[in-house]
Amino acid sequence: MSTILITGANRGIGLELARCFVRDDWRVLACCRSPELSDELQALAAQHDRLSMHRLEVADRAQIAELATQLKAEAIDILVNNAGVRGPLNQGFGETDPDAWLETFKVNCIAPMLISEAFVEMVARSRLRIIAAVGSVMGSIAENSSGGHYAYRTSKAAVHMVAKGLSVDLADRGIISVALHPGWVRTRMGGAEAPLSVEASAQGVKKVLLGLSIRDSGCLIDPQGTKRAW
Numbered sequence: 001m002s003t004i005l006i007t008g009a010n011r012g013i014g015l016e017l018a019r020c021f022v023r024d025d026w027r028v029l030a031c032c033r034s035p036e037l038s039d040e041l042q043a044l045a046a047q048h049d050r051l052s053m054h055r056l057e058v059a060d061r062a063q064i065a066e067l068a069t070q071l072k073a074e075a076i077d078i079l080v081n082n083a084g085v086r087g088p089l090n091q092g093f094g095e096t097d098p099d100a101w102l103e104t105f106k107v108n109c110i111a112p113m114l115i116s117e118a119f120v121e122m123v124a125r126s127r128l129r130i131i132a133a134v135g136s137v138m139g140s141i142a143e144n145s146s147g148g149h150y151a152y153r154t155s156k157a158a159v160h161m162v163a164k165g166l167s168v169d170l171a172d173r174g175i176i177s178v179a180l181h182p183g184w185v186r187t188r189m190g191g192a193e194a195p196l197s198v199e200a201s202a203q204g205v206k207k208v209l210l211g212l213s214i215r216d217s218g219c220l221i222d223p224q225g226t227k228r229a230w
């Protein structure tokens, strides 16, 4: 049985990815920071023995290390660094809040790096050997035509670089590392006006993940499988 680990699996895109994979007979290691408050994930776990819930506040190094120790015997085919935050409410020019910016960076960029470092052995011993960071075209320098959103955009541009760096550093271990743009999706973060349903996004992301080859490593890929400009 193949195994996927997903961070931020209690709502939004992470929860829907957990649903898609568990229904396809995958084992799902569903991470969230407050399992006791995660009703929808609890309901999914109650329906499927293959899904287990794990506490993980991704900005907490001790929790990352503790979970990696607990799961050290696993083979993790796909590690999805999905947990993310939009950052402070106001991120326009002239509105810089350094502390809030750094918090955004910790969650969106540094946590995926630390989690990849902590779980690399489990990924390396799996069959598919994929590490995916959920990035965003909001972090694409080439595609930024509307400005603003400085904390969010820079944190996603930075995690794209993490994904690219891992694709180089882990290539000799056969690990594929990608950044994924999930589309503009109707979640708490994406808002009600987003064009894409969470189901359509997760189905697209799943198809992309399952179709990856080493040639895709180091790319930013959207749910249609199109490689996007950094």
Ligand SMILES: NC(=O)c1ccc[n+]([C@@H]2O[C@H](COP(=O)([O-])OP(=O)(O)OC[C@H]3O[C@@H](n4cnc5c(N)ncnc54)[C@H](OP(=O)(O)O)[C@@H]3O)[C@@H](O)[C@H]2O)c1
Binding pocket: 007, 008, 009, 010, 011, 012, 013, 014, 032, 033, 034, 056, 057, 058, 059, 082, 083, 084, 085, 086, 107, 134, 135, 136, 137, 181, 182, 183, 184, 185, 186, 187, 188, 189, 190, 191, 194
């Ligand atoms: N929605 C979009 O249009 C869109 C577009 C491009 C990229 N993305 C990216 O897609 C990913 C998922 O976004 P979404 O739309 O599903 O957002 P969402 O509905 O707001 O969900 C965010 C998830 O991340 C978790 N999370 C946030 N901070 C965390 C932390 N410090 N530790 C652990 N978990 C944490 C949240 O957990 P809690 O419930 O505990 O807060 C929640 O499970 C994010 O990386 C986001 O940047 C989204």
